[in-house]
Amino acid sequence: MAHGYTPGLRITDNTIIRKRRRLPLPGSVLVEAGQAVQAEDIVAATELPGNVVTVNIAHELNIPPEEVSRVVVVNEGDHVQAGDLLAEVKALWGIFHSTARSPVEGTVESISDVTGQVLLRGRPLPVQVKAYISGTVVEVFEDEGVTIECHGALVQGIIGLGRETYGELRCLVDAPTEVLTADLVDDDCAGKILVGGSLVTYDTLQAAVAAGASGIVCGGINDTDIDRFLGYPLGVAITGQEDKPLTLVITEGFGRIPMSDRAFGLLRDHEGQRASMNGATQIRAGVIRPEVIVSHQASVSRQAEPLQEPQLAAGQLIRLIREPYFGLLATIVELPEELQMIETESKVRVLKARLEDGRQVVVPRANVELIEV
C-alpha cells in the first residue's frame, strides 16, 4: 500500500483528549461552552419514549376489530392508570358486560380499528449523559450534546469489557510481570480502578466484583477466564455493553503477557488520582479502543505531547504480536525493501529486529506494533 500505516496503541502522560458526548435522541444540553466540568457531572439529558404495551381489545371482548372504536372509553392521548377501564361491551340490556382494562400506567398512543388493538405507552425513560472526563466544554451541539476537552494521561488497551466507570487508581502489584491474584484484592479496593501486571485470573475478577471495585487494568487474560466471567464465549470484538459491575481493560492480549513498562509506569505514577475508564472496544470499521484517562488539574499547564503518525524506522522499539515471538519486545535493526519468503512460503515485507535476549529475528512487518517511547 502506498499509504500504509502501522497500528499502535496510545500510551501518553500528557495529551489533549477530546470526547464527544451525544444523546441518542435530541434533548437538552445542560452546560455551556467554556464551562469547567467534572467527569461525573451530567452534561445533557433527554427522555426516551416509554415502552409500548399492546392490548388486543377485539380479542379480549370477542368483537370484530372495526367495532373497537365504538366500545373504547378512552381517547388517544389520555393518561391511564393500571386497572383503568379501556373498553366495555354490554349485552342483554346491560345484564352481561365484558371489560378490557389497562395492565400498566401510561398514555393511550393509538386505537386501531384495523387490528383491534390499543397501544399504551409507559412512562418516558430518562437518559443522562455524563462528562466522562474532567475538563472544559469546548463545543456545544444544540439539543444533541457537547465536546469536553482536557489535558491528561491516556492508556489505551487492546480489548476491554464493560461500560464507562470512575475510580481512584490503585496498583496491586510491584512489577508489570506479576500476576494479579485474588488474594491481593482487599476491602480497600471498593470503588477503585485496580492495576495488575501480566495476568488477571477469573478468581481475581470475582474477588474484585465482591470487593466492589470499579475496574481492572492488566496486561493479559486467558480466553477461558474471560468466557467464564462473561458467561458466554466472546465471539466478536465488539464490547462495552456487558452487564457487569466491573469494567476491564486488557492492554496487551490473551495469555500471560507483561503490561508494557510505559503503561505500567504511567498508571503507577498516577496512583491515588481519580481516573475515567471505558471497556468499550470495536475492532472493525470505526475502531474503538478501551481506555483509562487521568485528567490533569486545570492549573497544571503543560505542553501536550504532539501526536505523531507512527512510522517504522531502525532503532525503534516494537512489540512482536504473532507467534512464535508473541508478546516479546524488540528493537528494529533493518527494514529491507524487497519482499522475502517466510516459512509459510508467503512473500511479504519483513523487518529484522533484535530481541531483548540479544537474538536477531526476521518477522513480517504486519506482525509488529510500534511502542511509543
Next chain:
Amino acid sequence: MVSDDVNVILATDCGSTTTKAILIEKVGDEYRLVVRGEAPTTVEAPYEDVTIGVLNACAEVQELSGRQILEDGALLRPADGRRGVDIYLSTSSAGGGLQIMVVGLVRRMTAESAQRAALGAGAIVMDVLALDDGRLPHQRIERLRELRPDMILLSGGVDGGEQRRVVGMAELVAAANPQARLGAKYKLPVIFAGNVDVRPQIEAVLGSVAELTIVDNLRPTMDRENLGPARAAIQELFLRHVMAQAPGYSKLITWTDADIMPTPAAVGSLIQTVAEDQGINVVGVDIGGATTDVFSVFDGVFNRTVSANLGMSYSVSQVLAETGLDNIVRWVSEQVDRATLGNRIRNKMIRPTTIPQQLEELKVEHALAREALRLAFEQHKLLATGLKGVQQVRDIADAFDQTRAGEESLVDMMALDLLIGSGGVLSHAPRRSQAAMMLIDAFLPEGITDLAVDSIFMMPQLGVLAEVYPQVAAEVFQRDCLVRLGTCIAPVGHMRPGRSCVEVSVKETGQTVSVSAGEIALLKLEPEATYNITAVPARGLDVGAGLGQAVSRSIVGGVVGLIIDARGRPLVLPADEQQRLATVRRWQSALAAYPDLE
C-alpha cells in the same frame, strides 16, 4: 455493445478497511486488467471523507500503470493517450455496509421472502421480526429500537390476503419509532412490500414517522416471489439515504458514472451474469475478516446469504465459539497445543492484520477457514430453499417422503458446475492447492465440479461494471479475475474401505488413475488446455450420471490439476488421534499442499 469511446475504465471498491482500485484498458480488441492499487479506507475519523482513500488508491494505480489519472485532486476524464480514464465506477461496504431489519408475518414464508430480497440487495439482515418469532410485542419494539438499522423492509400478506396482522406489524414499527444508524435527525427509511390492499392503512400508520416507500408485494401469491422491486428500492434508498449520510459519499456519488452499489450486490450480480451466460450452476463464496458471503445460482435461481459473524480476523473467535476446538484441530496434520490455541485465535481477533509466520500457524488458519466456510454454507443451504407454504400435489410415491413442501434446499452439490472462492485466505494462500483443499473440505462438492479462486479480489468492481458493460466485465472476469484451480471428481454412494471407487482416464495424456475409498489423488494437467476425460464409478457409486454410470466430458486444466476425491460424503475423519493425523497427512500430501508434506 460497448461504445468505441470507452477504452479506459477505473473502478473502486470501498471496503471497511481498504479501498481497492482496478484499471482496465482496451488492448487491441480485448479488455484487460492493467494494475490494481489500494489504500486504507478513510470513512472514519480523523479523515471522515471516503474520497481521500479513493484518491490514494487511484494514486497507487497511477504510479504502477504510468497513466496519469489524477489532476488537482480529481479524476482526469476522458482518456486521451496516456492520460485520464473514460468511466469511473464504485462499490461500497464501508462503515459496516447496508444493515436492514426485516419484518414479515410468518417467519418461514413472507418474512423469509423479505429476508431473501434484503440479502440479494447486498444487505446484512440484523434481525427478522415475525408473528411466530416467539417474542412478545414489547420485545419486538425493544429490538427495533436497540438495533438502529439503516432501513426496515416490511412485508406480509399475499395480495388480497391477510390485512389486519400486516397493519399490526406496521403499528409496532411506528410505536418503536426506530432511529436511523447514521444521522440522528433524519427519518428512517421503511419499505413496504406486502399486501397491496393495505397500502392506505400502512400510509396512515407510518407516513408521518418514517420515510415510507411502497413497492410491489414481494410475495404476491403463495407460490410466487417477486423480489425485484423490493431489491431495487433497497438499493435506491441505500444510495439516497444511507450513502448520503456517510462521510464523503455525496462527493463520490458525483464522480461515478453509474450508481454506487453495495459490494455484495455487485458480487452477486457478477455471479448471476456468469451463471446465465454459461448456463451453469454456480456457488461463490467471499470469506472476509468479519463476514462470509455465500452466493448460489441453481437452475437460474439466485440466492445470497451473509454470515455476519463468521470471518478470518475480526470474527475468528466466533468461528471457534460456533464449531469448537475439536472441529478446528481435526484438519491440522500435526499435534496442536490445545491449551494455547484459544488464546492464539483470540489474539488474531484483536490484532486482525497479523499474518501466520510459521507453517503450523498457516495450517491452523486454513483449518479455521474450512470451518468458517462450512458453517456459512450450512446457513446458506437453510435459506436457499423453495417457497414454503405452497400446496403441492403429491402422489403415492411421495407418501413416505418426510420432507415438507419447500423445505428442501435448492443447493444440489451433484448439479453444481463451478465453485468460486474469494477473500484473502483463499486468494492469497501460498499454494493454490491449499485453496483447492479448503474449498473441497468445506463445500464437499459431488460429481464433477470446476474450482476457481478470484485472483486479486476484483469481483466487486467487475460486478458494478457488469451493470453497465456486461460484456467487458465477463471478458475481464474470464481472463484476469478467475484463476482456474482445476476440476474435482467426487463419487458419492456407499464405499467399501480399500476398494477402488472410481477410475479416471485422460484421453490426451493417456493417464489413467484408479482411486480407492478414503483416498484423494491428483493428476497434473496443463493450465488452460482442454482435455477429454472419462470417469467410471464403481457399482453403487455416482459421479453425476447415475449409479455405476460413466461420465465423459471435456474439462479445462487448472493450476492445481484434476483432483479425484474418493474420501466419501460426508467426509469422516478417524476418531483415533494417531490415525487422524496419518490420514490428514496422506490427503494433504496427495495434493502437495504444504512444503513439509510433499
